[in-house]
Amino acid sequence: MPAWDHEDGALYFGLVHNACAIIAGNRHDGYLSRPRDASLPRLRMNHLDLLAARSAIYFYHVPGDANYDIV
16 A cells, blocks of 8 residues: 555655665765756755655765765
8 A cells, every 4th residue: 555645646855865865875965856867957845845756766866976886
């Protein structure tokens, strides 16, 4: 059973950002974007804004070079 933060299938931006930060080794200085390319625009949202989740793909980028790939 899905547990969306909104009936339209959205999640809070802050929840998604924090989950990604934890997976990336507690790197809270990262950011989300729609494109895989980190040089393209990042998402700029407040933590309580809703992020469309059902049909969207997001990437979490951290600054600097990674010591290893995080998949």
